[in-house]
Amino acid sequence: MNRVCEFRKRFQGAALIEDRKNIYYLTGFTGEGCALITENSQIIITDFRYVEQCTRQAPECRLETTSKDVNRESILKSCLSAENINELFVETGIMTVNAYRRLESALEGVKLSDLPGTVGEMRIVKSEEELGFIAKAAKISCLALEETLKQLKPGMTEKYACALLEHEMRLHGSEGLAFDTIVASGVNGSLPHAVPSDKQIQRGELLTFDFGASYGGYCSDCTRTVAIGSIGAELRKIYDSVYTAHMKALEKVKAGMVCKELDSIARDYLEPIYPGAFGHSLGHGVGLNIHEAPTVSQKGETVLVPGHVITIEPGVYIPNLGGCRIEDTVFVTEDGFVDPYTVSKQLIVV
């Protein structure tokens, strides 16, 4: 997989790529290092540990290896001067000030400029292959959650439930975790990004799992809130409201829809019932990163097109009571969406 040709069509100039997901997306290389893309060459600069890996993963790239005597900056300097390049576009958003200064002083006579978001624009629309990886990660997530729910019992700690879920994701083929798993029971459910604790899961509580497998380098993102035994009317009302908000927004997902309009559908429904209780955005893009473009919030101006992958994840959080969130990662199509998750969104009682 090499997308350098497509990148060159969209951006003319010498680009230094340091973001590892961007390097992978463009060249296929997953190790540490950087990629220099110019009009005439594509070069990966790495060290001994990744030499063989680089030749396997990125055969179309020229390999330059750092050593104790030759650092990255000096390799860059000679590569640029060999092609008479006097302007280098760098990813300033992810560089440290220190690295920028080091580069600036090493490349005397070369102007450093901001690389525009070309790679991000390419990454936002997924190919069939990329959608396949995300679908596989979603399938692993569903199998793992189903297995976890079979084993879940009152008295288990949130940490234990978290370990079960993460173990099942690995057993079903996940490469790792797309992000730190959230397991929040009872009153902890009012924390949208709760960290699994030693708190025991009890009957009568809602329990939220927000988790993601990864496959082929791609993430998936899913949230289910389940009931431990029978729950009271207040919690049931929260669940039903979030469920309705989720379904209302989800059914409007299709090409042509503006992200902020989707956000409004869920928000306008929940706000009168639970004022101020849905404080985060409705969703976000998912791909090589767990959070990427487009943002599905009140500020989301992106018009959806086929191949966009977004989450729909409304939630309600009530301090001292609990909370609920329901989330799927879905694929935008011409006339709707594909939802790769098969775990029920109706309230599951464990």
Ligand SMILES: [Mn+2]
């Ligand atoms: Mn999410």
